[in-house]
Amino acid sequence: MAAAQDSPLYLGFDFSTQQLKVVVMDGYLNVVLQNNVEFDSELPEFRTQGGVHIHADRLTVTSPVLMWVKALDLLLDKMKGVGLDFSRVRALSGSGQQHGSVYWREGATETLQQLHPDQNLHQLLQDSFSVSDSPVWMDSSSRQQCQDLQAAAGGALTLAQITGSRAYERFTGNQIAKLRQTRAEEYRRTERISLVSSFAASLFLGGYASIDFSDGSGMNLLDIRARSWSKICLEATAPDLERLLGAPVPSTSVLGPVSSYFVHRYGFSESCRVVAFTGDNPASLAGMRLQQGDIAVSLGTSDTVFLWIQQPHPALEGHVFCNPVDWEAFMALLCFKNGSLMRERIRNECAGESWEHFSAALRDTPLGNEGNLGFYFDTIEITPAAVGVHRFDPEDNKVSSLSPQVEVRALVEGQFLSRRLHAERLGYSIIPGTRVLATGGASSNKDILQVLSDVFNAPVYTIDVSNSACLGSAYRALHGLAAESGASFSDVVKKAPEPQLVTTPHPAAQEVYDRMLKRYARLEESVLQESRP
Numbered sequence: 001m002a003a004a005q006d007s008p009l010y011l012g013f014d015f016s017t018q019q020l021k022v023v024v025m026d027g028y029l030n031v032v033l034q035n036n037v038e039f040d041s042e043l044p045e046f047r048t049q050g051g052v053h054i055h056a057d058r059l060t061v062t063s064p065v066l067m068w069v070k071a072l073d074l075l076l077d078k079m080k081g082v083g084l085d086f087s088r089v090r091a092l093s094g095s096g097q098q099h100g101s102v103y104w105r106e107g108a109t110e111t112l113q114q115l116h117p118d119q120n121l122h123q124l125l126q127d128s129f130s131v132s133d134s135p136v137w138m139d140s141s142s143r144q145q146c147q148d149l150q151a152a153a154g155g156a157l158t159l160a161q162i163t164g165s166r167a168y169e170r171f172t173g174n175q176i177a178k179l180r181q182t183r184a185e186e187y188r189r190t191e192r193i194s195l196v197s198s199f200a201a202s203l204f205l206g207g208y209a210s211i212d213f214s215d216g217s218g219m220n221l222l223d224i225r226a227r228s229w230s231k232i233c234l235e236a237t238a239p240d241l242e243r244l245l246g247a248p249v250p251s252t253s254v255l256g257p258v259s260s261y262f263v264h265r266y267g268f269s270e271s272c273r274v275v276a277f278t279g280d281n282p283a284s285l286a287g288m289r290l291q292q293g294d295i296a297v298s299l300g301t302s303d304t305v306f307l308w309i310q311q312p313h314p315a316l317e318g319h320v321f322c323n324p325v326d327w328e329a330f331m332a333l334l335c336f337k338n339g340s341l342m343r344e345r346i347r348n349e350c351a352g353e354s355w356e357h358f359s360a361a362l363r364d365t366p367l368g369n370e371g372n373l374g375f376y377f378d379t380i381e382i383t384p385a386a387v388g389v390h391r392f393d394p395e396d397n398k399v400s401s402l403s404p405q406v407e408v409r410a411l412v413e414g415q416f417l418s419r420r421l422h423a424e425r426l427g428y429s430i431i432p433g434t435r436v437l438a439t440g441g442a443s444s445n446k447d448i449l450q451v452l453s454d455v456f457n458a459p460v461y462t463i464d465v466s467n468s469a470c471l472g473s474a475y476r477a478l479h480g481l482a483a484e485s486g487a488s489f490s491d492v493v494k495k496a497p498e499p500q501l502v503t504t505p506h507p508a509a510q511e512v513y514d515r516m517l518k519r520y521a522r523l524e525e526s527v528l529q530e531s532r533p
């Protein structure tokens, strides 16, 4: 149904690794506009590659916080340019790449409250950050701080029981501890620490936005059962940290009205509400309307696998987060750092920089790749902690190269075998009726999804909008308003379009990949031995 010109609109933003994206949705849950700003190409003055700066130690990875601010100026100007009537926006929400942190300088709260609508945010917030380069999820430079936190908490498993995860280098608490130790002066000048998600919400709110429970679960600081900061973790991380973080809130919270800056500069209504922003993976869970039994596979900069779970069973691998749409539930997540950027590198070397040729290589090679198998970790992987490129021939001998087409299949099969292996170790199993819901940039590639379907031996579905984090944020904006009167998320989005079946597994897939999975697990162990320092 076409929306009336004055019907309400809901905005969902996603501040992800490589881009800022937005979805505009009407009250009938139709997407009426999508837009984006790509950091590398549209904001070249920040000199990022894939949205980040990789430092000389190859472990420290940051993004310029003012790039994210400028991207928002640009995106809102683009939306205005295509005639979007902001006065129709009833509520907005958003998401951010998880774990990244933003450090607001003393005095920034006053600046946020007095934003002058004649200037853009980038000009107004020039001096508002005590740290200009925000640590992001790709960082793996806080090993010492992880060891310290685990020691203080009584071990890795105890920490996982409290926070949902053992200590991970990219998790915000460990990044905060490192920053306090290595950049004491900048840290001293900080009056508030945000996640990327709550930082973005703060821009819209004109004041500091609370961290929500779901994204807050990616910090190694939140007690995921009590849904409050863990005193042990806070104290082990930095003094007075509770004041710097503010109190966490339910992910469905309405934080307040949009700042008058947006009313005067873009014509938002004064009654437009800002609903708590969350992490991009939690927002994707909302966007795909994940049900119990489904498995979501996000193929963005990172690859992630996540599930809706009712009870948390944290382990030494993977993460448990508070669920973003149901306060009684949880979500389990595995993150793989070598996702799309790894596929891009092999595409450039083996498929003439073309996704079409990359796809053709997948179509032209057989299931199981005649026994050729590979592990591709250009950067130190998160799951598992391995590094380097390791190729094996059918007799398990290490080889230094494979032909281009075989290399493409070895990469994609290897990636999905790894996703399945580690999901199964987390307790996930494929049962009749299991749906694999794919999202993220690479989910537009049907040949990649065919390999995913074959390796998991399950049908693969996608939703129309490849950015489920944005869509989920628009749904959450709508739900935030209704949640105040007790409506459930599933009720609010029940009329949304169902995911569409893209592909089903090849009849031979189960036999080929069940066997290959065992072999992959064995070879992964030997790759891990080699990666150990």
Ligand SMILES: Nc1ncnc2c1ncn2[C@@H]1O[C@H](COP(=O)(O)OP(=O)(O)O)[C@@H](O)[C@H]1O
Binding pocket: 016, 017, 018, 019, 299, 300, 301, 302, 340, 341, 343, 344, 355, 439, 440, 441, 442, 443, 444, 445, 448
């Ligand atoms: N046709 C395609 N086949 C495979 N990968 C693709 C295709 N189109 C885009 N991608 C991948 O999608 C990635 C971006 O995904 P996206 O979900 O937008 O990332 P993020 O949200 O982390 O910024 C790119 O790095 C690119 O490698």
Ligand SMILES: O=C(CO)[C@@H](O)[C@H](O)COP(=O)(O)O
Binding pocket: 016, 017, 018, 096, 097, 098, 099, 137, 170, 218, 279, 280, 281, 300, 301, 302, 303, 304, 333, 335
């Ligand atoms: O670290 C994680 C999840 O734990 C990553 O998934 C980030 O949340 C980045 O997301 P993308 O930009 O790759 O979607």
